[in-house]
């Protein structure tokens with residue numbers, strides 16, 4: 001059975017949507033798709049505001065109620081039957097997220113056991129056969145098949161196998 005590591009934020013859970021909503025709440029500005037194309041959130045706002053997204057993401061509770069990416073739960077359930085599935089998140093970047101992420105998985109993806117959850121620092125230790133992630137930095141030392149999940153910040157990256165949504169993951173892997 002092939003093993004697969006799947007990232008959480010911007011792949012399974014829509015963290016960017018909530019970060020953008022909180023930015024709108026605090027600064028009254030809606031960030032458009034055009035403004036965000038090829039950029040991280042902190043690059044798309046005035047430099048004075050660049051630090052707020054890190055603050056938001058480290059707020060206890062932030063990750064507890066994120067929206068599921070469309071169809072991610074049902075397709076993950078199928079993948080879980082055919083692959084050795086691991087959810088891998090560099091959650092140590094936001095230490096307050098750890099319990100929220102665990103509780104979120106337990107609630108929304110009850111077929112995932114604790115042994116399949118890797119909340120870590122660097123993903124350079126991951127040696128699965130396949131990795132799905134929105135951050136190309138996580139592919140640098142990865143030796144398996146790399147699948148880039150489209151997000152506003154990676155739209156200018158070329159040279160990677162890319163998926164735009166979970167239906168495309170389903171087509172490729174199931």
Ligand SMILES: [Mg+2]
Nearest residue numbers: 007009010134
């Ligand atoms: Mg991610």
